Amino acid sequence: MTDSTTAGVPQERRLVTAVPGPKSQQLLARKNAAVANGVAVTLPVFTARAGGGILEDIDGNRLIDFGSGIAVTTVGNSAEAVVRRATAQLADFTHTCFMITPYEEYVEVAEALAELTPGDHAKKSALFNSGAEAVENAVKIARAYTKRQAVVVFDHGYHGRTNLTMALTAKNMPYKNGFGPFAPEIYRVPVAYGYRWPTGPENCGPEAAAQAIDEISKQVGADNVAAIVIEPVLGEGGFIEPAKGFLPALKKFAEDNGIVFVADEIQSGFCRTGQWFACEDEGIVPDLITTAKGIAGGLPLAAVTGRAEIMDAAHAGGLGGTYGGNPVACAAALGAIATMKELDLNAAAQRIEGIMKPRLAAMQEKFDVIGDIRGRGAMIAVELVKDPATKEPAPELTGAVAKACHAAGLIVLTCGTYGNVLRFLPPLVISDELLNEGLDLIEEAFAAQL
Structure with missing residues (x-):
């Protein structure tokens, strides 16, 4: 994507420390001392800048963003206009x-x-x-x-x-x-x-x-x-x-x-x-x-x-x-x-769906814990179950897969009444390369847990 949507942030994943890194951990300690405990965080990496499909933290790690601040940064962070x-x-x-x-x-x-x-x-x-x-x-x-x-x-x-x-x-x-x-x-x-x-x-x-x-x-x-x-x-x-x-x-x-x-x-x-x-x-x-x-x-x-x-x-x-x-x-x-x-972001969302759903369907063939793939455009999710026959929810597995993605430099979110849904909300300006790399990391996270 152009600089108008990437805000000058290099569009490549990079891990230079563990996630979260030492600077983020120091800030997390300050957060815990000053911010009410009811304000929880999913992934305690503190953001320095973001754009396109990448979020860079204060330790210099660059993470692929499949969350968009919960569907907010649709046009990317710091979009030029x-x-x-x-x-x-x-x-x-x-x-x-x-x-x-x-x-x-x-x-x-x-x-x-x-x-x-x-x-x-x-x-x-x-x-x-x-x-x-x-x-x-x-x-x-x-x-x-x-x-x-x-x-x-x-x-x-x-x-x-x-x-x-x-x-x-x-x-x-x-x-x-x-x-x-x-x-x-x-x-x-x-x-x-x-x-x-x-x-x-x-x-x-x-x-x-x-x-x-x-x-x-x-x-x-x-x-x-x-x-x-x-x-x-x-x-x-x-x-x-x-x-x-x-x-x-x-x-x-x-x-x-x-x-x-x-x-x-x-x-x-x-x-x-x-x-x-x-x-x-x-x-x-x-x-x-x-x-x-x-x-x-x-x-x-x-x-x-x-x-x-x-x-x-x-x-x-x-x-x-x-x-x-x-x-x-x-x-x-x-x-x-x-x-x-x-940028015709409706077409971009449709393109994202066209990449994500076939990749997730291929994962479902390998991992039968993926009970359902659903959503449209760049609002896609998988529901995880302990047994596809009983459809018993698998919230612990869902959390473990999300945590593995975070450690590998991919921001994903969970949701669902039963806590067993991985949801994917990439910015609509994300590149196909980052999208596919993120899907690779998801597949690796499943393989590591199963």
């Missing part, structure tokens, strides 16, 4: 609060979101700082519009760490344990998890939809539901792609019953799955869509975008926040979106 636009904005002003004296960059981001998100209806946006804020505000907006209170979410879903979004999130540890009580009027129903569906993936979509709709109708009552909130590809829950037909059935149910359909695209949006948004795969046009992570090239920004009449339901002053839509973050977002268009 992001840095240029954010730097120019820093020189002009850093903050006024859009609710006090507004600025053009916020409006430009809202206009870009109206253009890029699915559907040709009139749209409006509100900008925030984090994905959890976006989801929480989507619920507020849906409740204001429908004058209802109930919110329906799904098994294996993840939506954030605020009180309301913890309630929306399915997994207890580490997200919810000990932090209750949680917000009321949240109802959880089954999701179409094809790999683990009792009658097989071929039946999963329609059966899971029928079961979910039945539970909503009986236990909640469709007339009481303000919003259905779902990730078109479930992220922290294990990169689960709902089986075909599930999302369209839920969307139709929402339409028929005056329910606001919210697509949580915080991890899956902005070219990550090979489309601007993952919900486009089955032609879903959500009423509201939440975005964050990849939107601004690493700066904190999030959004709720949706049908103008729904977005306008909240009273004046009902939406906002001191830092929401910060001008520097907005400038960065405009640079990130320009980069996605210029």
Whole structure:
């Protein structure tokens, strides 16, 4: 890739110390003394610089990045257009609060979101700082519009760490344990998890939809539901792609019953799955869509975008926040979106999938602990099991493989309700050479553990 996406960082893996190295270990001791223990780290290497598909630590090690800061640095770290636009904005002003004296960059981001998100209806946006804020505000907006209170979410879903979004999130540890009580009027129903569906993936979509709709109708009552909130590809829950037909059935149910359909695209949006948004795969046009992570090239920004009449339901002053839509973050977002268009990062994600899935399928032939390969674009995962017949989760093996990858200089992340999923989120600007080298390291990590 060009210097515009690599930020001058050499695009080659290099290990000069053990991982983590001595300087990182010294900083880790300082971190442990000064930072709350609840803020844990996956891999305690302290970053010095990053770009393209490489992260360089303070010891001089260069690691291949299959994490992208959890799907954030889609355009690479320090992408030229992001840095240029954010730097120019820093020189002009850093903050006024859009609710006090507004600025053009916020409006430009809202206009870009109206253009890029699915559907040709009139749209409006509100900008925030984090994905959890976006989801929480989507619920507020849906409740204001429908004058209802109930919110329906799904098994294996993840939506954030605020009180309301913890309630929306399915997994207890580490997200919810000990932090209750949680917000009321949240109802959880089954999701179409094809790999683990009792009658097989071929039946999963329609059966899971029928079961979910039945539970909503009986236990909640469709007339009481303000919003259905779902990730078109479930992220922290294990990169689960709902089986075909599930999302369209839920969307139709929402339409028929005056329910606001919210697509949580915080991890899956902005070219990550090979489309601007993952919900486009089955032609879903959500009423509201939440975005964050990849939107601004690493700066904190999030959004709720949706049908103008729904977005306008909240009273004046009902939406906002001191830092929401910060001008520097907005400038960065405009640079990130320009980069996605210029480099056709949807095509790049599709190319990454074309490399990764065949390589992982070949590994599955060698290692039967790989029970499932799933995902789209550059949002790919493998689910590890102790026995492919019983599909018993293998979280210890998953952790061991991840740890071996880290020691070899490859950043990978784990996820899944059962802690048994390795997820791969490379920057979309990663080179084919680094991508294949990373896959070599994954294969070597499996071989070493089995």
